[in-house]
Amino acid sequence: MEYVIVGSGIVGLYTAYHLLDKCDRNGKSIVVVAEYLPGDESVNFTSPYAGGNFSCISGSDKETLEYDKFTYINLLKIRETLGGPSCGLDYCYSTEYWDEIPPKEKIDNLLTYLEDMKILGAEELVRGTKYGIRFKSFSFNCPVFIQSMKRYLEERGVQFKRQKLDHINQAFCTDTKAVFNCTGLGSFKLCGVNDSKMxxxxxxxxxxxxxHITxxxxxxxxxYATYIIKRPYSNDQLVLGGFLQKDSxxxxxxxxxxxxILRRTTELVPEILTKNPTGHKLENLEVMRSAAGLRPFREGGTRIEKQIVNGKPLIHNYGAAGYGYQAGFGMAARAISFLQEAKL
Ligand SMILES: Cc1cc2nc3c(=O)[nH]c(=O)nc-3n(C[C@H](O)[C@H](O)[C@H](O)COP(=O)(O)OP(=O)(O)OC[C@H]3O[C@@H](n4cnc5c(N)ncnc54)[C@H](O)[C@@H]3O)c2cc1C
Incomplete structure (x- = not known):
């Protein structure tokens, strides 16, 4: 296969999608190789566990701001290509509050592209916070969205192969033009990569x-981060979080x-209880699931770079931490630019 993508999380899927749709590659020239595929659940597979929405969790460095923006402005097109909101992606208004004033460069950048973005007045802030914004965000039904992506890619000829690699060199075959390493946290243990910054x-x-929460x-x-995310096309699921525990x-x-989580989220949005149709006490809330996931955080930021292995490009694309859904399409574009530079 000419293009091998190792990893079938949101970053690998966006990479395959971008190769097909923006670079017009034949689907039959692409294979996605991964130990875990959409539909699976494992602590070694982060993507099904994301909240997930478009928020201000990501960094304020120039690259991340660009990845977020590129993804946001393309999400509507991706949603239509995958068949509309039932693919697991829909618009949703979001309000974000900070205990401290957020970086100016972040807010200035968001103002250039977020739809209906408004900076909250002092009277609109919740107690103990210093800054707030409201805007039209996106919410993902993450397990459904990655399965919709896989289905779309397969319909276009992309192959999916279940395989755990012990060494990244195993991804190369004689006809391979390039390999993309989209293994997320797997890059910590994968031989030939062994990234200790993960x-x-x-x-x-x-x-x-x-x-009742929309x-x-x-x-x-x-x-800390406290968040409440409406999961689209999920029979009214609301995701409440969260924790940010490094090295656990x-x-x-x-x-x-x-x-x-229940204490913090119901303090932030009391309507979770006061408007609950089944009763106004904590014990009246219908808890559907509790889950834990591991964000693939990398010291110094994402790794998107080209390495040459036996004369062929190995393009790394991982380290999306808590923002793979909201920045991953921009990350994919950057990774694929290495291919375009090499005219492959
Ligand atoms: C609680 C929680 C909430 C989150 N909320 C949000 C949110 O609201 N918005 C947002 O944008 N992001 C959110 N995230 C972050 C998001 O989930 C991640 O950034 C994203 O899932 C990372 O995707 P990935 O493709 O890099 O990694 P993964 O999804 O982990 O995929 C890695 C892939 O590589 C494969 N792999 C790894 N090693 C090997 C190997 N040796 N051989 C073969 N295959 C291998 C795996 O099997 C898998 O297919 C959240 C994460 C968590 C845990």
Whole structure:
């Protein structure tokens, strides 16, 4: 196969999609090789566990701001290509609050492209916060969205192959033109890559049934994030989070963390309880699931760079931390630009 993408999480899928749609490559020339595929669940596969929406969780460096913007302005087109909102992607208004004033470069950049973005007045802030914005965001139904992506790619001829690689060199065959390494946290252990800058940042979420909540709300503190994300096309699931635990590899969930999530999210949006049609106490909330996932965080930011292995390009594209859905299409564009430069 000419183009081999190792990894079938959101970053590998966006990369395959970009190769097909923006570079007009034949689907039959692309194979996605991965230990875990959309539909699977494993602590070694982050993408099904994301919240996931477009928010201000990502960094304020120039590259990340560009990746976010490129993804946001392309998401509507991607949604239409995948068959409309039922693919697991829909618009949703979002309000974000900060305990401290966020970086000016971030806000200035967001103002250039977020739809209906408004900076909140002091009277609109929640107690203890110093800054807030409201805008038209996107919410993903992550498990559904990655399966819709896989289906679309397969319909266009892309092959998916289940295989765990011990060494990245195993991805190369005689007719290979380029390999993309989109293994996320797997890049920590994969021989030939062994990136010691990779760390897990563990998150835990609670999913509750909440037809009465129709918008997203986030609060960013120094070492914590509290978020409420409406999951589209999910029979009224609401994702409540969260935790940001660096270097924790734990896949189990903890009841004391669930209690803390419920306390913080219902303080931030009391309507979760006060408008709940099944009762106004915590015990009246229908808890559907608790889950933990490991964000693929990389010290110094994402790694998107070309390396030559036995005369052929190995293009790394990983380290999306807590923003693979909202920045991953921009990351894919950057990764594929190396291919275009080499005229491959
Ligand atoms: C609780 C939580 C909430 C989040 N919320 C959001 C959000 O709201 N918005 C957002 O944008 N992001 C969010 N994220 C982050 C997002 O989930 C990640 O950035 C994204 O899933 C990373 O995707 P990936 O493709 O890089 O990695 P993964 O999804 O982990 O995929 C890696 C792929 O590589 C394969 N692989 C790895 N090693 C090997 C090997 N040796 N051989 C073969 N295959 C291999 C795996 O099997 C898998 O297919 C959240 C994450 C968590 C945990």
């Amino acid at each position: 760390h897990p940042v563990r998150g835990q979420v609670l999913v509750v049934k909440a037809p 918008e997203n709300t986030m609060r960013w503190g120094k070492d 590899w734990a896949s189990e969930t903890y009841s004391e963390q669930n209690d803390d």
